[in-house]
Amino acid sequence: MKNLSLIQSVGIFALTLATSCTPSYFGKTYSPTQNVDVYFEANDVKREHEVMGTTDIGQGFSSLNAVQQKVIELGKAQGADGVIMKLTEEVTGTSKSDFGNTKHGSKNSTYTGGSISNNIKTKKVQATFIKYK
Numbered sequence: 001m002k003n004l005s006l007i008q009s010v011g012i013f014a015l016t017l018a019t020s021c022t023p024s025y026f027g028k029t030y031s032p033t034q035n036v037d038v039y040f041e042a043n044d045v046k047r048e049h050e051v052m053g054t055t056d057i058g059q060g061f062s063s064l065n066a067v068q069q070k071v072i073e074l075g076k077a078q079g080a081d082g083v084i085m086k087l088t089e090e091v092t093g094t095s096k097s098d099f100g101n102t103k104h105g106s107k108n109s110t111y112t113g114g115s116i117s118n119n120i121k122t123k124k125v126q127a128t129f130i131k132y133k
Contacts, residue, residue, distance in 0.1 A: 023074055027053015030079025030131060036072050037082035042128075045082060049130040052080060058090070058124035071127045080129035093120040 030052070039045050055074060061067045068085065075083045100113020 023055045023057045023070060025053055025055045025074060025078060025129075027051075027078070027129060028131075029053075033076050033079055033081060036075040036080050038068070038072065039082060039084045040086070042084050045084065045130065048133045049082065050133060051128055052131045053078060053129045055127050055129075056124055057127070058122055064123065064125070067125045071125060075127070075129050078129060079131070081132040082130045084128045084130065086126045086128075088124050088126060089121045090124050091119045092122045094118065095120055 055071065057067050057070065061070065064087070071083055071085060094117050096115055096117045098113065098115045100111055102109055102111050
């Protein structure tokens, strides 16, 4: 009985991990396409088009290449003809490291030190899906 609940817990964790990697999509859906043109600037799109939807992907992928492939697959499934991707960084927190040194003298001790704060940044891909007219 105890092993069954452990197996169930592992299964729930795996399901949660798998669904956290699935990007959410907001927009129109058309018949699936076989090819999605990739752009990195809106000005690069020379064909007349409409914006059909967007997604943001920030976590759950091993590399930016994996994110790009996931965006392309999502675009195909939603019926996009093209996607405009933008790489951004979002500050999600800060970390602080304190340091110091105590010097013992004959009459008194002195302490010198300080701290360093760093922003914790997460890379995120914003994708805009387009449909050619």
